[in-house]
Amino acid sequence: MKKVGIAVLVCLSLGVTACAQNPYGDAYTTSSARKVQNVQYGTVVNLEPVTIDDKTGNVIGTVSGAVLGGIAGSAIGGGTGNLLATAGGAILGGAAGNAVGGAIGKSNGVNITIRLDNGRTISVVQAVNKRVLFKKGDRVQVNRQGQTARVSLAN
Template sequence: MNMYYRFFIILVALTTLAGCASSGLTGTTYSRSDARKVQTVKYGTIESVTPVTIEGRTDGIVGTGSGAIIGGIAGSTVGGGKGRSIATVVGAVAGGLAGQAAEKKLTTKQGQELTIRLESTGDIISVVQEVENDQFFNPGDRIRLLQHGGNTRVTY
């Protein structure tokens, strides 16, 4: 099997896996650095739920980098001499842009905007978070708000 072909297959697999990784924007997903930190707990009731789209990432090196490498390899197979060099550069740029677009598409998530009435004050607030396991909150649900360092999670 050609070395370039193997490299291409590995990069596609890694890019796909990176796109499937959890974004950590659900109410029950915690980063390692979140563990063992005190959170403020408030209780409330869901007033309304609006489905929203959480935009995907475009800052990741996986999509752009792997796309550029794949495009560069593909471009390097075209022509010879200076033509091959130009095709390699054009392939790398085009591949990088395509990889960035693919990463954005793969990391776009279904979200929900939750309008919540706090039990303690009666204030109404709004929180947007990713939908977890296709489970939307419903108006009337009693929930917990977990707050720490500017981040708020909504859980049951």
Template sequence: MKRLTSIAVILLGALVLGGCAQQSLTGDTYSRREARQVQHVQYAVVDSVRPVVIEGRTDGVVGAGAGAIVGGVAGSTLGGGKGSTITSVLGAVAGGIAGQRIEEATSRRQGQELTLRMDNGELISVVQEVENNQFFRVGDRVRVLRSGATMRVTY
């Protein structure tokens, strides 16, 4: 029975970690909060493109929490008496660290740094996630959508 419970908790932890993916940072994805909001539209030409990596989430508690639970349960199945308590604590700590690292790795994204020459001559730079491995290219004519501090580049 204890083994079955451990397996169930490990599977549950894997499902929770699967939900750690961060919101998309592409130019074509909008949050519910951004829908139906006014955006200022400008046009530009892509001056340069550089591939970058957008770091994964490190501020989430889901990965660390799920990892700690899974590690604690897995650790509790080892040893007996006080040994079981010690392995539970060590398993929880190790699981929490591993869970946080898994969350960061699974939410890391391929991005691109775009330098844009706006129609008014201004030169700006913006970083956004690459969608379907489609990078913008130097010379592309693009739309720049701004709403508050949020900016996105689209065709």
């Protein structure tokens, strides 16, 4: 019974960790902080809503569901019936967890097309920030670090 409790706690902690993300796309990782970024300025020429699909939620959901389903199934019957119930519970739990994880891993994004001051046109996809809604014609700042970029309104 102690093993069941530990397994449930591990699954719940994985699920909470997966949900604890900044919904605005303006959070930086520790490795990104204090690094020099190239800054360019431009004007928004097009905005297109997109869905950002983080497949990490699927993996966590599938594993958590399979573990919980297997634990629930192991409480049924004995002998061969118990093995079948455990396997069936793991399969069904994994499928259910995958569906839930897939839904959790999706967020609203925006594809921002920008005409830079140097004449080039670029496109950046980032999470929707409900505190800062872009519109065509907005003056924006693009912070680039390698292949990663972040768009914000220019001051």
